[in-house]
Amino acid sequence: MTAFVLAVAVGALFALGTYLILQRELIRVVWGLVIVSQAANVYLLAMGEIVPGSFESVPVLAGHGEPGPGTTDPLVQALVLTAIVIGFGMTAFALVLSYRVYEEHDTLDVTELGDRE
Amino acid sequence: MTGVVVAPMLVALVTAVVTLLLRRRVRTRVVVSVAGGLGYALAVAALCWQVVLAPDAPGIATYQVGDWPAPYGITLVADGLSAFMLAMVATVAVAATVFSARYVPSSERRTFYHPLFHFLLLGVTGSFLTGDLFNLFVWFEVMLMSSYVFVAFYGGPLHTRAAFWYVSLNLVASAVFLVAVGGLYATVGTLNMADMARRLAEPAAYGIDARPTVGLLALLLSVFALKAGLVPFQFWIPTAYRAAPPPVTALLAAASKKVGIYAIVRVSFTVFADAAVVVRLPWIEPTTPLAFVGAVLFVMATGSILVGGLGAIDRDSIEGVLAYSSIGQVGFIAVPVAIAATTTAPELRRFAILAALVYALNHSLAKGLLFLAAGTVRHATGTIYFDGLGGLARHFPTLSGTFLLGALSLVGIPPLSGFFGKFLVFDAAVRADASAVIALLLVGSLLTIAYATRAWNRGFWGARSPAVEDATIDPVQVAVLVALALVILAVGVGFDPIYRFADAAAGAALDAETYVDAVAPRGGESG
Numbered sequence A: 001m002t003a004f005v006l007a008v009a010v011g012a013l014f015a016l017g018t019y020l021i022l023q024r025e026l027i028r029v030v031w032g033l034v035i036v037s038q039a040a041n042v043y044l045l046a047m048g049e050i051v052p053g054s055f056e057s058v059p060v061l062a063g064h065g066e067p068g069p070g071t072t073d074p075l076v077q078a079l080v081l082t083a084i085v086i087g088f089g090m091t092a093f094a095l096v097l098s099y100r101v102y103e104e105h106d107t108l109d110v111t112e113l114g115d116r117e
Numbered sequence B: 001m002t003g004v005v006v007a008p009m010l011v012a013l014v015t016a017v018v019t020l021l022l023r024r025r026v027r028t029r030v031v032v033s034v035a036g037g038l039g040y041a042l043a044v045a046a047l048c049w050q051v052v053l054a055p056d057a058p059g060i061a062t063y064q065v066g067d068w069p070a071p072y073g074i075t076l077v078a079d080g081l082s083a084f085m086l087a088m089v090a091t092v093a094v095a096a097t098v099f100s101a102r103y104v105p106s107s108e109r110r111t112f113y114h115p116l117f118h119f120l121l122l123g124v125t126g127s128f129l130t131g132d133l134f135n136l137f138v139w140f141e142v143m144l145m146s147s148y149v150f151v152a153f154y155g156g157p158l159h160t161r162a163a164f165w166y167v168s169l170n171l172v173a174s175a176v177f178l179v180a181v182g183g184l185y186a187t188v189g190t191l192n193m194a195d196m197a198r199r200l201a202e203p204a205a206y207g208i209d210a211r212p213t214v215g216l217l218a219l220l221l222s223v224f225a226l227k228a229g230l231v232p233f234q235f236w237i238p239t240a241y242r243a244a245p246p247p248v249t250a251l252l253a254a255a256s257k258k259v260g261i262y263a264i265v266r267v268s269f270t271v272f273a274d275a276a277v278v279v280r281l282p283w284i285e286p287t288t289p290l291a292f293v294g295a296v297l298f299v300m301a302t303g304s305i306l307v308g309g310l311g312a313i314d315r316d317s318i319e320g321v322l323a324y325s326s327i328g329q330v331g332f333i334a335v336p337v338a339i340a341a342t343t344t345a346p347e348l349r350r351f352a353i354l355a356a357l358v359y360a361l362n363h364s365l366a367k368g369l370l371f372l373a374a375g376t377v378r379h380a381t382g383t384i385y386f387d388g389l390g391g392l393a394r395h396f397p398t399l400s401g402t403f404l405l406g407a408l409s410l411v412g413i414p415p416l417s418g419f420f421g422k423f424l425v426f427d428a429a430v431r432a433d434a435s436a437v438i439a440l441l442l443v444g445s446l447l448t449i450a451y452a453t454r455a456w457n458r459g460f461w462g463a464r465s466p467a468v469e470d471a472t473i474d475p476v477q478v479a480v481l482v483a484l485a486l487v488i489l490a491v492g493v494g495f496d497p498i499y500r501f502a503d504a505a506a507g508a509a510l511d512a513e514t515y516v517d518a519v520a521p522r523g524g525e526s527g
Helices: A001-021 A027-044 A060-061 A074-105 B003-021 B024-054 B081-104 B114-128 B133-151 B159-190 B193-201 B213-228 B237-243 B246-271 B290-312 B317-342 B345-380 B399-409 B418-429 B435-460 B475-493 B495-510 B512-521
Strands: A050-052 A070-072 B060-064 B073-077 B279-281 B284-287
Touching: A001 A027, A001 B213, A027 A074, A027 B159, A060 B399, A060 B512, A070 A074, A070 B237, A074 B133, A074 B159, B003 B024, B003 B060, B003 B073, B024 B060, B024 B073, B024 B081, B024 B114, B024 B345, B024 B495, B060 B512, B073 B081, B073 B114, B073 B193, B073 B512, B081 B114, B081 B246, B081 B345, B081 B475, B081 B495, B114 B133, B114 B246, B133 B159, B133 B237, B133 B246, B159 B193, B159 B213, B159 B237, B193 B246, B193 B512, B213 B246, B213 B290, B213 B317, B237 B246, B237 B317, B246 B345, B246 B495, B246 B512, B279 B290, B290 B435, B317 B345, B317 B418, B317 B435, B345 B399, B345 B418, B345 B475, B345 B495, B399 B418, B399 B435, B399 B475, B418 B475, B418 B495, B475 B495, B495 B512
Parallel strands: none
Antiparallel strands: A050 A070, B060 B073, B279 B284
């Protein structure tokens, strides 16, 4: 069930992101890019299995006693954390860049970004 | 021994940070930047000597970051292939740093030029040295973030437009890369390249079902092709290369592009070469992942050579010609890689990789020189459009001489390095007995001659334009051009050691067993 919900969520996010990237307005394209990278993050997070916890993989469980609760794979969490930080920086940069594009071209319509030098 | 593996990255990182701290001291910053470039070259030379070239060199060295054993930690691996790529990048990087010192005005607005330049170099170096797929993603991002800023550097309409396209494309590519990384982790259970190669060779022994990796490999291939600028992912190149400052464009063409090629070679030949996976596609017989990569690369390379060559012929500026030429030339590098991937003969495979590496070396040197020469022309005359140029050859014989030499090296005239690149690529195609490929290469070479001649005729011959008449030229910039031209000549004349280095690099690219042994990933089954 969880797998199904996650798959639908990832699919919906990718679809929405792709739709927005294909829009004409610059800011929508940026939102589309953000949503696509978030979709990739959710996908990445879903790639870790939930396994019976043991104190070898999760040291804090050492004092928990047996049987340990199900724990998720910590590696994908670390990967997603890295990806989120990178994505955050890129979002900020893309937003500032779109403002600069607007300043230089006086339009936010991608199709109207002419051949100004 | 292992310290030498991280040395180039550390030099680049320290230089970037120090130049960032020196934002108020303009002169010191430039001195540190140039010293950092030279230090980087020395670190790379030490790495090449200790790992590959010395008589008792081991051929491969690893550095386990934080002393965490593979596959739990991040492994950095320097083998022949990485060393060759680094040596190639270091040569152009030194030239580009010295050139930048004279080219980029030291006003307040340019404060971040030098730190970013070294961060770009750091990202490139990290991509060449990492032995971990997710870490490769991170180094790609380091490289890309600096290049985003460089494309938008001058902040005009052209630059912001180019930067927005470039950023959008690469953000989508990053998401695709993440999906491929996540999928591979879920299927194979590891992200360490050596561990992955080991597991893919015997999926049953590790209890994994490797079939989904084919699709994930295709995703990776598309991301790497975007970095390399292969058709159909080439359309960011012309605008981005024109928008970035010329020394950076030289580094982008010489280094960032090669990162894409390197990643294709590394992932296909080290990780997936022995993969026990059968690719089943409609209308095609079951085949290996490597042959699948080869077929896709052939199509991309064909498109690149034709689009790049035809596109370069009618550009209206020197940099436009060079940018389209980059698309075509990367096709020439991809052709032998594709030959290596499709053939089953080990000797031909090694020879074809060698040809690709030699061609890549020539492209880096020649295109680096040409972009820098275009930068000098822009600096001196204020324009790079053919309409405003003409008669440069008479007015600036040295500058024009280096440009001609670079263009001839692209065309492949002996005794320049380009001759051996072209010769080896043709030889590989002949040995593979592929007449269609030979025809393609011939067409591509003719197009190269056509656009190189046209750029020379329009820009350097003919009547002197007013812009050329009033131009003054910077002697240091010309000295850098002459030095690079001499390197191209030296590589062509003393080709034997280069050939042996490239051969060692090709051997290292194909020797997955040594790679896995050197990294020595632990553990039987869990990642």
